[in-house]
Amino acid sequence: MSELIQALSAQEIAGIDAEIAHVPYRSAVAIEALKIVQAHRGWVSDESLRAIARHLHMSAEELDGVATFYNLIYRRPVGEQVILLCNSISCWIKGCDKIQKRIQEQLGIGLGETTSDKRYTLLPVTCLGACDKAPVLMVGEELHENVDTHSLSRLFDDGGGTSE
């Protein structure tokens, strides 16, 4: 048990156990448990993953299969804020490539990369549900619509912390 407590905080365990109370099988809360741990730590490390798997009576392989299936469960450390750049069809027509290029110039990161100051990570995403306002991206929790190179500079020029 001591190993488990090291890898998962009491708060995380409480959160996961609350979810378990609602389902017939412990493994049914796999996704929720991953989200809870990610909410606390920003990402899900191998150690965290194994600890969750033990707690849910699953094998690490089984849980890792779930964790790696979802691109919003981060299995590598990400920056303080994740930029989710939509590259599905509407945003592609409306020039998301240009946006990506501009972010590369401005922050120096490509897809899957994190700025050296660990503030931003850029990830592609398939549709944010705002096709009528394409191109769109999310910074942290905040959706930015009709993005162009101009609005982009404003987004990140001041250090980017606009969304919190």
Place this chain on the structure above:
Amino acid sequence: MPVITIDGVSYEVESGRNLLETCLSLGLDLPYFCWHPAMGSIGACRQCALVQYQNAEDTRGRIVMACMTPVSDGALFSLAGDKARHFREAIVESLMLNHPHDCPVCAEGGECHLQDMTVMVGHRDRHYRGRKNTHRNQYLGPLINHEMNRCITCYRCTRYYRDYAGGTDLAAMAAHDHIYFGRHQEGVLQSEFAGNLVEVCPTGVFTDKTLVHDYTRKWDLQSAPSVCTGCGVGCNTMPGERYGRLKRVHNRFNAEVNGYFLCDRGRFGAAFVNSGSALEYPGLREADGRYRALDHHEALHRMAATCASGKCAAIGSPRASVEANFLLRELVAPENFAPGFSDAEQGLVSLALTLQLASRAGIPSIRSIESADAVLVLGEDVTNTAPRIALALRQSVRNKAYELAAGLRLEPWQDAAIRNLAQDQRSPMFIATVADTPLDDVAAKRFSLAPDDIAALGRAVAATISGKPLPSGVLPEHLHSEARMIAETLAGAQRPLVIAGTGCGSSAILQAAADVANALCDNARKAMICLCVPEANSLGQAMLCGTQAPDLAALQRRAEAGELDTLIVLENDLYRRGGQAQIDGLLAAFREVIVMDGLDNRTTSAATLALPAANFAESEGTLVSLEGRAQRYFPVFQPREERRPSWVWLLACMKEMELPECHSMHHFDDITRICAARIPALAGITAAAPDLHYLNLGVKIPRQPPRYSGRTAMRANISVHEPKQREDEETPLAFTMEGLNRSQPGALLPWVWAPGWNSNQSLHKFQTRAGGPLKGGTAGARLLPTGGGGNGNAATSQAQPARAESTAGTTTGQRWQLVPRPRIFGSDELSALSPALAELIVPGFIELCTADAASLGVKDGDGVDVGDGLATLEVRVNDSMVAGCAGYSAGFSGTGELAALAQVTLRRADAWQRAPELIGSDRGIGSGGGHV
């Protein structure tokens, strides 16, 4: 039966099947990937597309996946039409997007289902010009090679590994075109059945690592039908040879025994055949203790002279063929022939046979075990003693799921739907063992009990089923309600099964298991009983020798009394049958010791004359499996130098001695025939396989496939003159490509191949229907009554032994009861010599529960002295171990002096140090994997 129409031709087909298996059964070539006859359909790969039409007026039709489409009367399909053909071609093209086309360096090449299907759909030109995804491969242990880039994401690997075999450490990772089948971290695959991935994977992602490192293409392998010698189950195999080396073992389908799957001991354990310690010449011990090599004439002469002048006794072997044992028994006379078990084991195997002969319950085939809907396992850790049975038990617990599915009219092949429906609901399986077993995850309940308590539990279950009161004091109080619950479950089942075995060394458990099965039969249940015996021919040996055969101790007494002076030992390392002092004493009691064996061991080293005996891959013989099935194995290749099958040595010796018994024996078949005639219990062995005179439509059966290459070149480094192919004068098989491999009896199937089907998926061309029994019939002849012909007398007459007071869960007087804990890798003598398996074998250890370890003052990794110097072993604390019992790794070096169920003292061994660990040869530097 429904009638369906495919491309305008009407077929009457079996109902309840899907369209894919129906097409294959009809002989139509329909490409597929994810469907597997043992695993059903999930419709993942989209390859087996047909066009289905609503009615005769429907000209457009719609694409359906054949594997997900039930056959229904009047259905109209197009298989050969352009729409279906183009769709299938496009699917292969899309599956091949990321495939590296590395066939020339791929171990699967030449027997690759993906190659076959690609050719079959006619896909040739690729349109994709983008970059291909590449993956990092993982170290998965010494048995399996991983090459993820070749994957076509059919999901067969995880469906087999997780769903079928119950493994937990292989999963599909990521999504869309990043999908990766592997482990969370590099490391040895933990399933005992991981080797089947090699045959399940339709391409070269999972390949046989031992073959990869000593490679030969399938078409260059010479193969013969064989039987695994790794345990008593008798799985059918197809070993492949090239250049005098056994290259690999593949599964040989037997609908009643192993089906499509082997265990890893069977698949990778046969490499002992290539061992450097194989004997090649007869050796005569000189006065200075050194051996002088003889040729076979001289050796025979010596052997015959020694046997003729001496008073001969012999020790046979439960790992040698019925025929070799029979000949040796004839040579020395039955009263001088010991079967070659250890003294304790002789009683157990003999009891197992007696109980089965007398049982009213049926003796199930391995396939029938899968049909059980309630199982009670008493004492036996089948995963480690008879592994293939464990895989069958994993399928038996799914009968609950099939029952639920039938209620919803779901066909049994609807795999994903049925698994979703059943979730964790399983047919009940109860396991009572001394400690945890790898089957615990699918058991309704497992009890950790001392051997006597396991027997008492069994007897209590039997009494409850019969409605008798429980004798007081026999069973601990807390088990009374459990016994009732088990009894009610078994009595309420349609096909209850009881499993026990010799694995934990207790005759009381065997008897208790028989009691339960007989009690179920008394109550009009169709019960089954399966009693596991340890070796490939244990049961055959018990049938040959009967219950009155002398044991090792008896032979020694008579030799010491001067009645015997010459001992012949057949393929048996006696030092595995008794303690060092006992065997030293036994061998010293004889003036001459003649030993026949394939490999050098301590017994051959004690011989005055050692004869090199051919192993299973170089000789023919009959083995009787634990279900009483007599099965024949055939030579895969010719033995080198002076190695000869044991029966050849013995027959030649008898002829040299001019014994009248051998006058009518000329061929191997003669021995089988005469043995069957002399020994009533073995009367059926002639039916195990056709004899020498069998011809397949007038010709022999070829061991080499049609594309066998390099026959004129492979010996060119020795001589450019190609020798004549050796003729096989003993079997219906030939050491050539010439002949016919089609529709012959299943016992004679040396390899599978069909035009257009180079992989093992060609098997369906040899089956009566896809997934069904072989066209030529199922291999083997059952020697035991399968329907339960006995009267149950043997069982009840010997039951109810008094409970030993000193044992069973107590540590009074600081004594522990030794209980064997066999292990799949290491407990078997010959497979442990396979280099790949040797990497997985850790030194033997002793298991204690936490409280017992604490009372001894030891923890994990400490050493403990057992029985005042019998052995010193590493401690593993295992909390599932029943208190008062100490589980030792049976059959491992260093545990030879330990006897099952003995009461011993344990003492902390302060000076003990762990032996250095063997480091895997191919684990790359920097790869993070490690043994668990």
